[in-house]
Amino acid sequence: MTAGQTLPATTTEALDAALAARIDTAEPLPVAFATGTFARLLDNWLIHARATGVRQVMVVAMDARLAVPPSPDILVVNHRYDGTLHDLWVQRALVFAFLADRGVDFVHSDVDAVWLKDPRLFCFADEGLDLVFSQGTNYPGAVWQIWGFVLCCGLFAVRANARTAAFFSKISALAARIPDDQVAVNALLAQHRTDWETTGQSATTLEVRGVPFRTFEQMLFGTCEALNLRIGLIPHNRVPRLPVAGADAIARHPLGPGDPVLKARVLRAVGCWKLP
Numbered sequence: 001m002t003a004g005q006t007l008p009a010t011t012t013e014a015l016d017a018a019l020a021a022r023i024d025t026a027e028p029l030p031v032a033f034a035t036g037t038f039a040r041l042l043d044n045w046l047i048h049a050r051a052t053g054v055r056q057v058m059v060v061a062m063d064a065r066l067a068v069p070p071s072p073d074i075l076v077v078n079h080r081y082d083g084t085l086h087d088l089w090v091q092r093a094l095v096f097a098f099l100a101d102r103g104v105d106f107v108h109s110d111v112d113a114v115w116l117k118d119p120r121l122f123c124f125a126d127e128g129l130d131l132v133f134s135q136g137t138n139y140p141g142a143v144w145q146i147w148g149f150v151l152c153c154g155l156f157a158v159r160a161n162a163r164t165a166a167f168f169s170k171i172s173a174l175a176a177r178i179p180d181d182q183v184a185v186n187a188l189l190a191q192h193r194t195d196w197e198t199t200g201q202s203a204t205t206l207e208v209r210g211v212p213f214r215t216f217e218q219m220l221f222g223t224c225e226a227l228n229l230r231i232g233l234i235p236h237n238r239v240p241r242l243p244v245a246g247a248d249a250i251a252r253h254p255l256g257p258g259d260p261v262l263k264a265r266v267l268r269a270v271g272c273w274k275l276p
Contacts, residue, residue, distance in 0.1 A: 018075035036065025093172035100165035113253035123157035
């Protein structure tokens with residue numbers, strides 16, 4: 001990890017203890033972060049994840065208000081942040097760097113990116129990919145203007161190695177001074193001239209709020225030589241941000257406001273709310 005960017009000893013110990021309790025170390029580990037404010041969204045996400053056959057997940061509780069009931073299928077890690085979004089992105093990236101450094105393949109999911117199928121089967125199908133991201137729409141705009149699409153940090157998979165550990169250490173440092181980790185991820189890969197293999201790809205243009213963005217029918221592959229990374233972009237229809245989803249969707253991550261109550265309403269509107 002970069003100088004000045006470290007996890008506290010208590011979090012490191014909690015992570016190590018959780019990893020030691022894993023049922024199947026050969027399977028990539030699902031990881032979700034939440035605070036007490038997002039407890040209901042987490043509960044809904046867990047119901048969906050369990051329904052796909054996932055046997056164990058890691059939940060990183062970012063404040064003391066999130067009380068996760070003891071369960072053998074949930075590895076709880078208590079971590080903290082200073083209450084600001086900037087520090088939340090920094091702390092998440094530090095945990096990602098830690099897991100990659102420990103050799104733990106994982107899939108990170110926002111708690112409003114509900115799973116319809118186990119995404120690990122799709123995300124880890126290609127052994128040559130270091131990182132696999134779901135697709136965003138047009139944010140951050142500076143990168144959208146270059147690529148015509150952007151990566152989303154709501155659901156992504158990481159193959160653990162020294163390169164991905166270094167990548168998230170860089171993201172943690174960037175996230176300390178720019179709006180969020182999605183901006184950091186896209187900016188870092190764009191600044192290091194990631195080359196996307198779009199030749200021969202069938203592309204479709206969708207719109208959000210009148211702004212177009214490109215989507216692809218198959219996994220899009222990118223190479224970032226400067227960071228020595230191979231990256232995959234999941235087709236938008238597999239993890240759609242727009243309200244409509246087809247039968248081939250592996251997760252639903254509909255666009256919506258940041259407020260958790262309003263997020264729950266959006267998920268209910270698209271049929272992805274399992275709680276009363």
